[in-house]
Amino acid sequence: MSTLLIKQPAALLAFLKARPAMWIAFLAVAAALLIGLLLVHLIGVPIGDAVAAFAEGAWGSPYAIAASINRSLVFALVGLGFVLADRANLTNVGGEGQIAIGGIVATAVSLYGHVSDLPFGLAFLLPLLAASLAGGLWGGLAGVLKARAGTNEVIATLLLSFIAVWMVYGSVQSVALLRQPMTHSNTLPESLEIPDPTKLPLLTDDYSMPLHSGLLFGFALAIVVALVLNKTVFGLRLRAVGLNPLAARRAGIAISASVVGVLFAAGALGGLAGACMLQGEQYSLKAGFSSGYGFDGLVVGLLARGSVVGVIAGALLFGFLRSGGINMEMVAAVPTALVVVIQGLIIVILAGAALSMQRWEVER
């Protein structure tokens, strides 16, 4: 199928014509990247240098590829949560906070949960599970507020994000919480490194290509989310709640439970993303841990327009984009803020095109 598409432009065109949403997403990304290149030019950096630095950082070495893919995994998990909640017409913008909560809990359980000696990989599985649960509760809280008080979930998840991000900051400031013991006056405000058994096992033999096993969970969950959305009663209920809550209620669907449940699931995916970042890559908790990845994941979810395959494609795009952007700053002196501009442009263009996209889909 894919080789056919590449060999025959006509087939590619027909493929895209049948999927206007993909076509527009593709155009939006292309337009944003072009504007990005224009900005590089305006900054006065030769475009060739910038692109070379970008490629080097994104896929220039096995290490770079692994780092990009690990990053993509985080975006994909948050994006899957976004798509899941979006099916019920709920906008989960709390990925950032859910990652933060996941990071805190994964650190706490790994360091102080006495899990290191447990067999069967429980040493790293239990922190993952605890972090997912905590992220789920954090997301579910927004669902409870929505169901109980009618609070807009966008505002609630956003405020919860700010709170969670400062909780990370607070927890690594105090020795009574997660800060490492103060051995001398300039002990950094961060947690101890988690014990080896709690780190996610690498899929490869060594650190020259540090892909970690969180990736397997990511794939499994992508399949689960796709099945839930398309093949289960729960998925159908979510769709009903999203399209017409009143009709859904008349049809006997428990709206509150669906809202809380789906935001719990989205939060749990975010919490797992945080645990993967901590146990798979960073190994110790620092202020600013969540790094804005929750918002990247949100953009990925938006781009995907409800499709799990779209989430994976978008996550890979942004994972490589971020890695390349970081290297561009280090090597070619192009601020990584450029990547933020590109992301903002993609969201704005897609939001603006949504109406024409709908019309296109309806007319067909």
Place this chain on the structure above:
Amino acid sequence: MSVEMAAVFIGSTIRLAAPLMLSASGELLSERTGVLNMSVEGMMLTGAFAGAVGAWATGSPMLGLLIGVVAVIPVALLQAVLSITLRANQIVTGIGINILVLGATTLAYREIFGGRSRAEIPGLDKWAPPGLGDIPIFGDQVFQQAWLLYLGLALIAVLAWVMRYTALGLALHSAGSAPRAVDKSGLSVNTLRYGAVLFTGMMSALAGCFLSIGDIHTFTEGMTNGTGYLAIAAVIFGNWKIGRTLLACLLFGAATALQFQLPAMGIEVPSALLIMLPYLLALLAVGGLVGRQTAPAALTIPFVR
């Protein structure tokens, strides 16, 4: 707490609430007409950045303020075109604009200031109303504020009067509660909404300028850091009424002022807890602990004739 400390506390509460009051009253108007303007954060950041660069480049904080307000127009127009004309999801649009502005201002700041970070920027003068400024202790600590605060309060008073007593105010209210009726009476719902979004942009730009050239006389990357979202929470807290919204802003301001006040009084509270306090209060507020909210009926719903 000594009298002097009380005065400092009240003064810093007002100073920290000022940008919130400016942007929240703008946001209130826009929400009243039916547009949930999530891009306040980005509009404030645009104002803060353009105001600072303008003041630095021209040497005049007054011109900086003007440049800040002008610079926000394209951002406000983008929000308006997307959410009103193209009927895009207002929340998604707003967050997209916020991300775009955060990236663009950070990029531009690095390009303009480069190594000279934390450049000293000429700031707005302080002023106190005659009489009030002469009160011992309080005159200095409470009323001596950047004059932009007083301009802002005057603008808010005018806004409150227009909304309450004029035909324009009635039309603006109705654009958010009964847009079809407005349309039937021969007025354009979308024109009213465009005007409201532009007004929000102006107020947010003033709020941003207050941060950068009114308060600390410098620009830092992403310096609004969630203030815009707090302004939106203040509007919800205030139940879409101007008086209560301003009170909410003062409450958030006081919560922020505690960060500096408590350590000064020798009370040890983790700073993270104090920094998150306004967000926590806002969450409790939107969580319905202050009574059930009645949003404008057509909030976030684009108008189609």
